[in-house]
Structure formats: structure tokens, C-alpha cells
Amino acid sequence: MTEDINKTEKTELPKPEASALPPKKKAKPKAADAVPEVPGLVVSSSPHFLNTESVPGIMHNVILALLPACLVSIYFFRFDALILIVTCLFACLLTEYLCLKFRGKPIVIYDGSAAITGILLALTLPPSFPLYGAVIGSVFAIAIGKQIFGGLGLNIFNPALLGRAFLQATYPVLITTWTEPATIGTVDGVTAATPLALMKFEGIASDHLTLFFGNTAGSLGETSAVILLLGGLYLRYKGYINWKLPLGYLGAMALTGAFFYFLDSQKYPDPLFHLLTGGAMLGAWFMVTDMVTTPVTNLGQWIFAITAGIIAVIIRNLGGLPEGVMYSILLMNSFVPLLNRWTRPRVFGKGLTVETKGGTS
Amino acid sequence: MSLRDTSLGMILTLTITSVVVGGLLAGFYQLVAPRIEANRLAEEKRAIFAVLDGATGYEIFDKEIGSGEEKEVIRIFKGIGKEGELKGYAFVAEGPGFADKIVMMVGLNADEVTLSGLEVLYQIETPGLGNKIAEEKFESQFIGLHIKPKVWYVKNKKPTKPTDIQAITGATISSVVVVKAINSAITKIMPFIKNRALEFEVGQKAGEDSETVEGGLGEEGESAEEVKSPALQENHDEHDGHDKNHDHNHDHDSGESNGGER
Amino acid sequence: MANNPSLIGRFTRGLWSENPVTVLLLGMCPALAVSNSGVNGLAMGLASTFVVVCASSLVSIIRRLVPGEVRIPTYIVIIAGFVTLADLFLKAYFPEVAKQLGPYVPLIVVNCMIMGRAEFFASKHKLLPSIFDAFGTGIGFTWVLVILGSIREILGSGSIFNYVILSEEVFVPWVVMILPAGAFISLGLMIGLINYFKLRAEDKAL
Structure with a gap:
């Protein structure tokens, strides 16, 4: 992995879980480009797989993968999207900084994890969302979602989704007020229903191609499926995400969607619709694959992704809400410690080793 | 050992x-x-007078519908004005809300086609969303609302039809429960009040079966003050008519009185 | 703590060092469920205080008469009796509050704080210490509920004790604070903060 954008060459434990013992000793980053020093020797318990990847390296690549989605959302929603992303980004970084300062920990806000949280949170918000709300969500995501558990690697829930869930409960009206993209609306800020809401409450299915390219109402990151797919495939190409998770998630969504579709094709949308709408793509490629909040074992990852996918479609089709991706992932996040325990490979004497697949996930 | x-x-x-x-x-x-x-009683009175404009008293009618296992008693409040004239009917509508049931007092004008008001008696819907059904702004939409063919709702726009209300943004489910509960309650009580079936009936002790009630659609133009019942005149004190006068009027319903006791 | 024999000590123990909510984590159900406004918190706190004081007094008076094997059922009957009393009183004189609190007034019966005081203290002590102990516990429960309720009310409805201080134009209420989730978040942060200051005080003392 030499194409690391920031040329970081730090040797690092790949698994954030391992940060309970503090291996992530970061050197003070220099102003221009953060080049951490290479620690000579890492003394730690297993796992002993080491590679040249660093947490900041991976995180920066994830940000790179999210960049196209951000640009597309800015294209669709213009200034609204830009200001929202910037606000979330800085609110998250500032909260992270203050929390670390308060806890007396080294300031590691350059590792990019808080930035990713900020961008992901922004991508789950509707473009017309007020900025003070975005700040509150960011503070909650970082302070309560991450730092209160002990910081990166120790959080149970995906911080961005937790922030979004908090906002959903805090501002239920604002967060379901959607505007049409600037590319179709002649007037600015026309309220519109998302394709999922149209389907759920009025039974109107949207055209697949429109959904694919994303010229629809929705939150910043739920409009264009194709761009998110590209970002996700880039991460897969770089080997940062495990193919099991997005595949299991999307596959389960499609199959469950198909089941409902065959049950009653008038009432329920077709499986492709499920994949192209809402947070399915964003969730599958950037949230289900979160290294910290997903299981480490193969079987655990399959169970995690498939169950979450089924839950998402059940919420969409049978629940009171039009979208279920957020709650499906959060719900399964809470099962991760159990899944890790249940599916832990047995070590009987020699020959069997604890397997960590994919290096990083 | 003690x-x-x-x-x-x-x-x-x-x-x-x-x-x-x-x-x-x-x-x-x-x-x-x-x-x-x-x-x-004060709560019941307040709710009834809130939904029946001009009513100063009311009488309670308990009617049985269905039979056997599905027997159900519905209670209709007949609103009476100062002069003893019919002011309309109030009844309790109930539906499954988001968290718990939603209970409402609904008022129907004496013309039998428009609602005279709505008062939410009990709800624990989501604060800030569903609980807006208990707010004046939502409840007042039902004043004068037409009930035929049925009450319905529209979303995010001003209603155009006289039967429609505007659902609360973000709380469609709660709004839908309200209109559905109203519709189902109206269906249940309509046979009893149709063509002023209750007009001359007094008191609380009645037990007609609904299925035998005959009659066409209500005469919508008829004004409420025209018909005055002698029975009502002597019985329009402030309270509900708790008297036991069993004074049936079989002009409008040919139901067999089974003398149901409760 | 428990060795302090003075009556004042019995009273203050429930307020802070052995507060039923923030330290013993007892009575969580009412603390979380009805603390969505200051008034509700106050009503629930006072009702619980009434029950705990009355029940503890009675238990203390009859402590030598009750056979050990059936003491728990006896206490439960006594507690349930006072709870019903409080419930009827609220329904008769404060119907609005009773409506707001709903089933949580009858549920005071199963508030383990009350059973705890009866079983651990009143059944082993004389009347006067029992009253002071129960009263301290009740007031300790009440102040936490009032503060928790007020925080949730300010953030969730923009008002305090039903008096609007933040109108909807300047402050969009955080609906979550009125929901159960808000109760868990606020109580968790509150207990965390109290423990933080306690630890800091201990550090300083050393």
C-alpha cells in the first residue's frame, strides 16, 4: 500500500480494537504534512500481524473515497451542502480536540477519524438542516458517541450514526424536511418527499435510473448511488474494507426486498429500489464496514451484515419510518461484542491460530 | 417460643x-x-361542551352493537342547548396511536354531515411531533369538516376537499389514526342518530340493536331548532340526564327493546 | 456513614452520600419515566417521600411484632396501602398531575428504594431514626428528580415548571430530552458528572 496519500510510513497495529493498550502513540504532527515517527519496536499482545498501514493512512483514504460523494452533493444542493459538510467537519474536529484535551490525552485529531465522522454525519443530513443542529449532532457524535467510551477504537456504536440518531430524535421535523436538488428545482428550497417516503406513504415508485444517478430529494449522501458505489469500490480496491460486509448487507437487503416484493408487488418496492434508495449505499460501503464497530471474525461479519440488511428492509417495509439503514446498523453495532465472543475461533493446542481476515477489518 | x-x-x-x-x-x-x-364528570363535561358549540347540557345513551362475543357498548352524548334544542352528538373515538391508544371526544352537528369539533382526551404520542394532535391548531381543523363519504387527510398542502384535514408534518401516523378512529366511530354511531333517531329518546336506559334501524340519509337541510321534544324540555338541566325515564320513541327505529340493563 | 448515630446524619445521608438515585441507583423506573418535567419530578418525589416516610414509620413501630418469615409480604402490603392512599389523593385533588404521572404512581409500590429503607433500616431501628432516614432518602430522591426533570423540561420544552422561558422562535426544543432516551442520557451524564466531582474532591483530600 504505497499509494498512501499522505506518505505515512508508520508501523502500526492494524486493528483499532487493539488500542486498549496504547500502541497508537502519535508523534506530534508537523504543520504541513503529518509525518509520524516510526516507533522502533511495538511490544503488544496478539494479534501480531503488522503491516505498513497506519490509522491515519486508512482514514485519509476513506476521506478520499468520500470526496466524490461530497462533490456530487454540492453539485446537487449547492451552497447548502457545502456549508453543512464544512460545519460538521469543523464541529467534529473541535469537539474531538476539546475532549482529548479534557481527558489529558495526546491530541490526535489529525488521524482523520473525527473528520470522517463529520463528513459521514453531514452526508446523512438533509440539505436544509439548520447549522446549529449539525453542530449539536457533531458534538454528540464525538463526545457521547466516541470519547465517552474511551476514544477511537473503543466506541460501541458508529459515532456518525449515533449523532444522526440523536438528531432524528431531537429534531424529528427538521430532519425529515427535504428539499429538491437545485438541479431540478427552479425555485430554491422546494420541499419534497424522498423516494423512500414517496414509496412508503403514497405508493409512488421512482425511476431506477434517476435513483442511480441521484437526481432526487434526500439527504446529502443518499441521492447518488453510483458515486457512493465508486467510493466504496475504491476502498475495496485498496483493501481497506472487507467484501463480506457490504456484500452481505446489500445482498440481504436485496433478498429480503425480493421476498416482500413477491409477497405483494403492489405494496412493496422491488429489490433494486431498496439498494438504490436511502442510505443503503452509504451505509453498506462506509458504515457497515467501520472497522471499530463491526465484528472481527469471518462468521461474525457475515451474521452482522446479513442481519443488519434484513432489519433495514423490515423497517422500511413494515416499520413506521421510511428508512431503516441507520437503526439497522446501530442495532447490530450493539451485538458486536457478543458476536465477537460467540464466533471466536477455538484455539485447541497448536496449529489453530486466531484468524483476523482482511488485515484491517 | 412466643x-x-x-x-x-x-x-x-x-x-x-x-x-x-x-x-x-x-x-x-x-x-x-x-x-x-x-x-x-367535569372532564367529560368540559370535553363535550368544547366539541359541541352552544350545548349547555347533555344526555347519555349507551347502545349495544354486535352480538355474542363481539358485543360492544358505545356511548353517545346528545348535546342539548339552552332551549332544550338538539345541538348535536358527541362520542368518544379511539385508535391505536404510536405509543399508546389515542382517545378523542368528537362532536357531530345535528345536521349529521359536519363535525362540530374535536378534543383529544388522552394521548402519549411523541412530544413535538405526534402530540401536536392535541394542539388547538390541529383540533380546530375538524370544525365544520364534512364526514361524507369519509374524513381524510392530505400531506404538506392545504386541503382542497371539505372532508380533508392537513396531516401534521412528520407525524402522519398519528394524524391518520385520528381520522381513521373518527371514521370508524361515525360508522358505529350513525345508525343510532340517523334521521334524529335520538331526538325524542331520553335518558340512559336503552338497548336497541343497530341492524334493525331503518331510514334514508339524513335530511341535511333541516334545522335543529324546529323539532322540540316535550321529553327534553323537562330534562335539560345542566347535567347529563341520569334519570331513568324509559321513554322510548319508536318512530324511527323498529328495534326490539331487549331492556338491556347495565 | 451508617455509623453516624445522630439524627441529622441519618437525614443527610440520603441527600448526598447515599442518595437513592445517584449513588444507590434505586428507583430507576420512576426516576427515568416521569422526570420529563419539573412538576412531574416534584410530584413523584413528594409522593414517594410520603410513602417512604409513612411505610418506614409503621414498619419501625411493628418491627418487633412481625415474624421474620413473613416480613417482606407484610412490608409490601403496608407500602401498597400508602401508595394507594397517595394515588387516590392525587386523583382527587390534583387530577392533572395524576393524569400526567399515569401508572407510575401505583408503580411506587415496586420502587426498591422504599422496600430498601423498610428492610434495611426501619425494621432494625427505632421510630425516630427511621423517620429521619426515610425522610432524607425521600428528599434525596425528590431533589434528583426535580433537577433531572427541570433539565429535561428546559431542553425538551423550553420551559421550567411549565413557565416558558425559551420560546420556539429562539430555541427549537430537543424532543429527545422528553423521550425515554433523553432520560437515560441526562441521568447518565448527571451521575457521571457527580462521580467526577466526587473523585476530584477525593483526590484533593488525599
């Missing part, structure tokens, strides 16, 4: 405790029961 540690001691202890506590409670209940009943 009495305390024997089985008899245990039995005595529990018995005495229960009797003493029970007696204490019974006494206290006697003391406050009138107040509790008065509170309930």
Missing part, C-alpha cells in the same frame, strides 16, 4: 396487616370518591 414465631403468628400478622390497611383504604376511598367522580 406466638410470633408460630405459624399462627404469621397468619395473624398478615391477616391483621391486610385488614387494617384495607380498612384504612376503604375509609379513605369513601372520603375522596365523590371528588374523583366529580373530576371525571
Whole structure:
């Protein structure tokens, strides 16, 4: 992995879980480009797989993968999207900084994890969302979602989704007020229903191609499926995400969607619709694959992704809400410690080793 | 070994405790029961007068619908004005809300086609969203709303049809529960009030079967003041007519009175 | 703590060092469920205080008469009796509050704080210490509920004790604070904060 954008060459434990013992000793980053020093020797318990990847390296690549989605959302929603992303980004970084300062920990806000949280949170918000709300969500995501558990690697829930869930409960009206993209609306800020809401409450299915390219109402990151797919495939190409998770998630969504579709094709949308709408793509490629909040074992990852996918479609089709991706992932996040325990490979004497697949996930 | 540690001691202890506590409670209940009943009555009165504009009194009718296992008693409040004239009907509508049931008092004008008001009696919907059904802004939408063919809702826009209300943004489910509960309650009570079937009926003791009620659609133009019932004149005191005058009028319903008691 | 024999000590113990909510984590159900406004918190706190004081007094008076084997059922009957009393009283004189609190007034019966005081203290002590102990516990429960309720009311409805201080134009209420989730978040942060200051005080003392 030499194409690391920031040329970081730090040797690092790949698994954030391992940060309970503090291996992530970061050197003070220099102003221009953060080049951490290479620690000579890492003394730690297993796992002993080491590679040249660093947490900041991976995180920066994830940000790179999210960049196209951000640009597309800015294209669709213009200034609204830009200001929202910037606000979330800085609110998250500032909260992270203050929390670390308060806890007396080294300031590691350059590792990019808080930035990713900020961008992901922004991508789950509707473009017309007020900025003070975005700040509150960011503070909650970082302070309560991450730092209160002990910081990166120790959080149970995906911080961005937790922030979004908090906002959903805090501002239920604002967060379901959607505007049409600037590319179709002649007037600015026309309220519109998302394709999922149209389907759920009025039974109107949207055209697949429109959904694919994303010229629809929705939150910043739920409009264009194709761009998110590209970002996700880039991460897969770089080997940062495990193919099991997005595949299991999307596959389960499609199959469950198909089941409902065959049950009653008038009432329920077709499986492709499920994949192209809402947070399915964003969730599958950037949230289900979160290294910290997903299981480490193969079987655990399959169970995690498939169950979450089924839950998402059940919420969409049978629940009171039009979208279920957020709650499906959060719900399964809470099962991760159990899944890790249940599916832990047995070590009987020699020959069997604890397997960590994919290096990083 | 003292009495305390024997089985008899245990039995005595529990018995005495229960009797003493029970007696204490019974006494206290006697003391406050009138107040509790008065509170309930005041709440009922307030709700009925809130939904029936101009009513100064009301009478209660308990009607049975269905039979056997599915038997159900519905209560209709007949609103009476100062002069003893019919002001409309109030009834309780209930539906499954987001968290718990939603209970409403609904008022129907004497013309039998428009609602005269709505008052939410009980709801624990999501604060800030669903609980807006209990706000004046939402409730007042039902004043003058047409009920034929049925009450319905529109979303995010001003209603154009006289039967529609505007659902609360973000709380469609709660709004839908309200209109559905109203519709189902109207369907249930319509046979009894159709063509002023209750006009000359008095009091609380009645038990007609709904299926035998005949009659065309209500004469919508008819004004409420025209018909005055002598029975009502003597019975329009402030309260509900709790008198036991069993004064049936079989002009409009040929139902067999089964003398249902309750 | 428990060795302090003075009556004042009995009273203050429930307020802070052994507060039923923030330290013993007892009575969580009412603390979380009805603390959505200051008034509700106050009403629930006072009702619970009434029950705990009355029940503890009675338990203390009859402590030598009750056989050990049936003491728990006896206490439960006594507690249930006072709870029903409180419930009827609220329904008769404060119907609005009773409506707001709903089933949580009858549920005071199962508030383990009350059973705890009866079983651990009143059944072993004389009347006067029992009253002071129960009263301290009740007031300790009440102040936490009032503060929790007020925080949730300010953030969730923009008002305090039903008096609007933040109108909807300047402050969009955080609906979550009125929901159960808000109760868990606020109580968790509150207990966390109290523990933080306690630890800091201990550090300083050393």
C-alpha cells in the first residue's frame, strides 16, 4: 500500500480494537504534512500481524473515497451542502480536540477519524438542516458517541450514526424536511418527499435510473448511488474494507426486498429500489464496514451484515419510518461484542491460530 | 417460643396487616370518591361542551352493537342547548396511536354531515411531533369538516376537499389514526342518530340493536331548532340526564327493546 | 456513614452520600419515566417521600411484632396501602398531575428504594431514626428528580415548571430530552458528572 496519500510510513497495529493498550502513540504532527515517527519496536499482545498501514493512512483514504460523494452533493444542493459538510467537519474536529484535551490525552485529531465522522454525519443530513443542529449532532457524535467510551477504537456504536440518531430524535421535523436538488428545482428550497417516503406513504415508485444517478430529494449522501458505489469500490480496491460486509448487507437487503416484493408487488418496492434508495449505499460501503464497530471474525461479519440488511428492509417495509439503514446498523453495532465472543475461533493446542481476515477489518 | 414465631403468628400478622390497611383504604376511598367522580364528570363535561358549540347540557345513551362475543357498548352524548334544542352528538373515538391508544371526544352537528369539533382526551404520542394532535391548531381543523363519504387527510398542502384535514408534518401516523378512529366511530354511531333517531329518546336506559334501524340519509337541510321534544324540555338541566325515564320513541327505529340493563 | 448515630446524619445521608438515585441507583423506573418535567419530578418525589416516610414509620413501630418469615409480604402490603392512599389523593385533588404521572404512581409500590429503607433500616431501628432516614432518602430522591426533570423540561420544552422561558422562535426544543432516551442520557451524564466531582474532591483530600 504505497499509494498512501499522505506518505505515512508508520508501523502500526492494524486493528483499532487493539488500542486498549496504547500502541497508537502519535508523534506530534508537523504543520504541513503529518509525518509520524516510526516507533522502533511495538511490544503488544496478539494479534501480531503488522503491516505498513497506519490509522491515519486508512482514514485519509476513506476521506478520499468520500470526496466524490461530497462533490456530487454540492453539485446537487449547492451552497447548502457545502456549508453543512464544512460545519460538521469543523464541529467534529473541535469537539474531538476539546475532549482529548479534557481527558489529558495526546491530541490526535489529525488521524482523520473525527473528520470522517463529520463528513459521514453531514452526508446523512438533509440539505436544509439548520447549522446549529449539525453542530449539536457533531458534538454528540464525538463526545457521547466516541470519547465517552474511551476514544477511537473503543466506541460501541458508529459515532456518525449515533449523532444522526440523536438528531432524528431531537429534531424529528427538521430532519425529515427535504428539499429538491437545485438541479431540478427552479425555485430554491422546494420541499419534497424522498423516494423512500414517496414509496412508503403514497405508493409512488421512482425511476431506477434517476435513483442511480441521484437526481432526487434526500439527504446529502443518499441521492447518488453510483458515486457512493465508486467510493466504496475504491476502498475495496485498496483493501481497506472487507467484501463480506457490504456484500452481505446489500445482498440481504436485496433478498429480503425480493421476498416482500413477491409477497405483494403492489405494496412493496422491488429489490433494486431498496439498494438504490436511502442510505443503503452509504451505509453498506462506509458504515457497515467501520472497522471499530463491526465484528472481527469471518462468521461474525457475515451474521452482522446479513442481519443488519434484513432489519433495514423490515423497517422500511413494515416499520413506521421510511428508512431503516441507520437503526439497522446501530442495532447490530450493539451485538458486536457478543458476536465477537460467540464466533471466536477455538484455539485447541497448536496449529489453530486466531484468524483476523482482511488485515484491517 | 412466643406466638410470633408460630405459624399462627404469621397468619395473624398478615391477616391483621391486610385488614387494617384495607380498612384504612376503604375509609379513605369513601372520603375522596365523590371528588374523583366529580373530576371525571367535569372532564367529560368540559370535553363535550368544547366539541359541541352552544350545548349547555347533555344526555347519555349507551347502545349495544354486535352480538355474542363481539358485543360492544358505545356511548353517545346528545348535546342539548339552552332551549332544550338538539345541538348535536358527541362520542368518544379511539385508535391505536404510536405509543399508546389515542382517545378523542368528537362532536357531530345535528345536521349529521359536519363535525362540530374535536378534543383529544388522552394521548402519549411523541412530544413535538405526534402530540401536536392535541394542539388547538390541529383540533380546530375538524370544525365544520364534512364526514361524507369519509374524513381524510392530505400531506404538506392545504386541503382542497371539505372532508380533508392537513396531516401534521412528520407525524402522519398519528394524524391518520385520528381520522381513521373518527371514521370508524361515525360508522358505529350513525345508525343510532340517523334521521334524529335520538331526538325524542331520553335518558340512559336503552338497548336497541343497530341492524334493525331503518331510514334514508339524513335530511341535511333541516334545522335543529324546529323539532322540540316535550321529553327534553323537562330534562335539560345542566347535567347529563341520569334519570331513568324509559321513554322510548319508536318512530324511527323498529328495534326490539331487549331492556338491556347495565 | 451508617455509623453516624445522630439524627441529622441519618437525614443527610440520603441527600448526598447515599442518595437513592445517584449513588444507590434505586428507583430507576420512576426516576427515568416521569422526570420529563419539573412538576412531574416534584410530584413523584413528594409522593414517594410520603410513602417512604409513612411505610418506614409503621414498619419501625411493628418491627418487633412481625415474624421474620413473613416480613417482606407484610412490608409490601403496608407500602401498597400508602401508595394507594397517595394515588387516590392525587386523583382527587390534583387530577392533572395524576393524569400526567399515569401508572407510575401505583408503580411506587415496586420502587426498591422504599422496600430498601423498610428492610434495611426501619425494621432494625427505632421510630425516630427511621423517620429521619426515610425522610432524607425521600428528599434525596425528590431533589434528583426535580433537577433531572427541570433539565429535561428546559431542553425538551423550553420551559421550567411549565413557565416558558425559551420560546420556539429562539430555541427549537430537543424532543429527545422528553423521550425515554433523553432520560437515560441526562441521568447518565448527571451521575457521571457527580462521580467526577466526587473523585476530584477525593483526590484533593488525599
